[in-house]
Amino acid sequence: MLSKKLDQVTPSYTIEISTKVNELKNEGMDIINLSIGEPDFFTPKQAQNKGIEAIYNNRTKYDAAAGLKELRKAIQDKLREENNVHYDLDEIVVSSGAKHSITNTLIALLDPGDEVIIPKPFWVSYSEMIKMTSGIPVLVETDKNNDFKITAEELENAISTKTKLLLINNPSNPTGAIYTKDELKSIIKVCLDNNVYILADEIYEKICYADNFTSIASLSKEAKEITITINGLSKSAAMTGWRIGYSASSKKIAKAISTIQGHLVSHPSTISQWTAYGALTLCGDEMKKMVGIYKERRDKAVRLLSKIDNISFINPQGAFYIFIDISAFKNKFNYRDSYSVEFCKRFLENYNVAIVPGIAFGIDDYVRIVYCADINDVLEGIRRLEEFIQSL
Structure with a gap:
């Protein structure tokens, strides 16, 4: 006898992905998580x-x-x-x-x-x-x-x-x-x-x-x-x-x-x-240092993404996300409800990298990655994304 309000509420995609990542890690798998918008710094x-x-x-x-x-x-x-x-x-x-x-x-x-x-x-x-x-x-x-x-x-x-x-x-x-x-x-x-x-x-x-x-x-x-x-x-x-x-x-x-x-x-x-x-x-100085590091990570991530054929992305001027257009590969997939969900599912299962499907943000032809994670994980995740795309 739950409230009827819940009938129209969609569960959070990001929490669902995070839950899946934790399950895989608990099974001993080494997962690169580029899905959660959480700074990898600690509170000053x-x-x-x-x-x-x-x-x-x-x-x-x-x-x-x-x-x-x-x-x-x-x-x-x-x-x-x-x-x-x-x-x-x-x-x-x-x-x-x-x-x-x-x-x-x-x-x-x-x-x-x-x-x-x-x-x-x-x-x-x-x-x-x-x-x-x-x-x-x-x-x-x-x-x-x-x-x-x-x-x-x-x-x-x-x-x-x-x-x-x-x-x-x-x-x-x-x-x-x-x-x-x-x-x-x-x-x-x-x-x-x-x-x-x-x-x-x-x-x-x-x-x-x-x-x-x-x-x-x-x-x-x-x-x-x-x-x-x-x-x-x-x-x-x-x-x-x-x-x-x-x-x-x-x-x-x-x-x-x-x-x-x-x-x-x-x-x-x-x-x-x-x-x-x-x-x-x-803590003003510490916060400025964090932003400087995010900018360095963004620049490295953007340079690497720019080398991948058949994708494009919004060049981020703020925050710590990159929204990537993957529409060029839509005809490579069989999917029932969401192309971006299927894309992210296969990427996680085959390349051990978690990213967020664009449908979570209302646009199904995109995926989102974060660069508020360790830069080595970010760059390795992008390299694996390139491998995945080349396989398509």
């Missing part, structure tokens, strides 16, 4: 020490639903200094990861039947989170020649009387594409003209290799009013397991998010919050 020591210090100082009691005041102040300073946008403390809510921040926002904004526009390709959980919060995901086709970034015209054509929200991921997972300031301004204008909120998932904003990153809320007072900015520490500070994310929005929306969170989880772990405070206030 100074951040860890803040968490340890909090334990020894017994900072383990209930605190504010919106998060520790000290952490929200550090987030406020970060947004002002790095993103050129000012939020009051009561406009910032700390949650148990960016995924939780997004879910809180969807609960706060969506009524049953409200539509949320998502450009394809999209991060695997967006559409399912919307379904579970009674919304309707509207998946919009985008152009490969524009690095799959949604344009103002594409957005305008997708808006209906039921549209409540645009969900935009910048830099993008899975493509690594980054929107320019002018592209964002044109998108903001469409949203303002049509009374549509913007949910700006900026979790990868520090992992940016091109021009300076532009936060949507920084572009105007009007843009800030309709934007809910989502960010966190999982990617930038290698804090995936600590589960700390945050949202920044108008006072009305932030109050709603805080109320929802207070009833559902109270607040994130105080120890995780103090660790996040340490990361934001003490």
Whole structure:
């Protein structure tokens, strides 16, 4: 007698792949895992020490639903200094990861039947989170020649009387594409003209290799009013397991998010919050070093991929993913439901490398690999991909 909501929710492809990889490893197989977007770095020591210090100082009691005041102040300073946008403390809510921040926002904004526009390709959980919060995901086709970034015209054509929200991921997972300031301004204008909120998932904003990153809320007072900015520490500070994310929005929306969170989880772990405070206030140099290493890995991976015949890919300007077009080999496969799933299945079974099928992101002619893993594994995985492709 499970909820009928689950009838329309698709299990996570990435978790399914991770489970399969663990099973193979437990059987003694040596698997190269290029499927999970998790930094291979550890949380910086100074951040860890803040968490340890909090334990020894017994900072383990209930605190504010919106998060520790000290952490929200550090987030406020970060947004002002790095993103050129000012939020009051009561406009910032700390949650148990960016995924939780997004879910809180969807609960706060969506009524049953409200539509949320998502450009394809999209991060695997967006559409399912919307379904579970009674919304309707509207998946919009985008152009490969524009690095799959949604344009103002594409957005305008997708808006209906039921549209409540645009969900935009910048830099993008899975493509690594980054929107320019002018592209964002044109998108903001469409949203303002049509009374549509913007949910700006900026979790990868520090992992940016091109021009300076532009936060949507920084572009105007009007843009800030309709934007809910989502960010966190999982990617930038290698804090995936600590589960700390945050949202920044108008006072009305932030109050709603805080109320929802207070009833559902109270607040994130105080120890995780103090660790996040340490990361934001003490670990800027370490985070910059991580980004420098990601860039070096990207450059090596791109050079090797560029030598493989009959594939193409989006040249990533941020994050730590490469989205590869494998459509040239579609007629080489017999498959029932998904070409990219079959491609990844055979690659894992025959070459011991795990990657993610593009269907997980809404486009079946692609696969995604990560380069946040050990560079030797990344390069060996790409070499095996070339062997697999040559065999086809």
